[in-house]
Amino acid sequence: MNRTTLFALLFAVAWPAAASAHAMLQHAEPSAGAAVRASPPEVRLEFSEELEPSFSGAVITDDKGRPAAAGAAAISGTTITVKLNGLHAGGYRVQWHAVSTDTHRTEGAYSFTVGP
């Protein structure tokens, strides 16, 4: 077994255990890549773990990088909710960061589109 194979094997064994305690994004509304017809009232992100509210959040921006949220993200339990201003047609980006109660940080981003 060469070194690369060994590393890949160790990674495959170690990763699920390590990842299970982190807050992973499990469900998003609107979802990644979604094309919605009308402005959604909010973006809702559900995670696999309880979140630390002070260290978790999400930012929504339009295709020019301008903020699209109506206020700060609200964090409750495993969910981040961001109320939206009425969104115009166009592309939007959701950037989230989450710290689970085991203090591990995860982050990610995705886009969705609001149709005309």
Ligand SMILES: [Cu+2]
């Ligand atoms: Cu963790």
